Amino acid sequence: MSHEWKIKSVLIFVVAAVMAMASIQFYGHRRYMIPIVSGPGVTKVVKLSEYYEGLKGTMADTNVFYLEGKEEGGKMLIMAHTHSNEPAAMLTALIFLENAIIDKGTLIIIPQFNNSGGRNTKPGDGYPLYFEIKTDWGSKKFRMGNRNASPLDQWPDPDVYIHYPDRQLLSYLDVRNTNRTWPGRPNGPLMEKVTYGAMEIMRKEKVDIALDIHGAETMFPVTNCIVAPEKSIRIATMTSLTVKAREGFDNHVEPSPSGFRGLSHREIGDYSDTLPFLLEAPLPFLDQPTGPKTVDLLLNGKDPFLLSLSKKGKLFVPYDETGWPMEKRVGQHCSVVLELMRQFSRKFPKRAIKVSNVPRYAEVVKNGVGHYLQNPEEADKDDVYYN
């Protein structure tokens, strides 16, 4: 063998070894299941495919948890992990799922809405594959997902995504983004089937109010806010004013633009009787000018580049050396969800929804997120759901 061929062989072997190692890691990540303990309020668990059977057997199918009170009332749908790289949303959904007691009405919770996105990653940005939350009984490991569904589940992408039914031209990537594929259709791409399934829940179950929980860059103006269309804006405004006065944190209201299609806060309201709201908490991890995308940055939101940009007035949220820790983001989401529920119930007393045993902002900041997560090892096996 010539000298040149020896070097080539070694290089081919090294590249193949790196590819094999990465494949094993990505395969393990895609198959890793997160245990969820159904708490005292959960009365039934179904699959999204019960509402649209075209999802059955696909990676896009996901668990839908029902928490039904003894007393009839209104219905609220909570969706998290529309973007699976915004994990405060899922942790908020889990706090409700694992703790809430329903005194009146019904909560329907989909903690991993874009289940395919939750099994995708962003290697080009150096995303961590997992992160852990410290709890009172050890730590709980979660998959870190991506904004878009995995191309393994929906492929190929078009050159341009033509939104259905408005025919607005969107980025090709948005065909895998479940916050651009609303209201969806049964015979569209897989992610349109996911949003169609959720629309079917809202129409069939007569859901009064739907919340889509997210996180957004600190350099993006639509952050730390409630996005609401005209029909929801009064309840959003009362919620924003109340959490500011009573709990001391800012969460302004952004009107949902009517000319930008495919978004949950726009299409849900236009295609059903449900009142939609989209919740954003600041997420420094998503900002572009940061250091490496580490688990620490994801959990504590501390970054020296953002700190210097904040001093130059470039951020849309207050930012100091304390960053934006997970407990602050999840705490805000918990309080905003509870306050939206209270404001809706005041306006529509016959459709009231009353929930107890869910912490508010100050409690989550004080005790940490993990304090409210149940230990799947100690729970009854029938109460643990994997997703």
Ligand SMILES: [Zn+2]
């Ligand atoms: Zn998002």
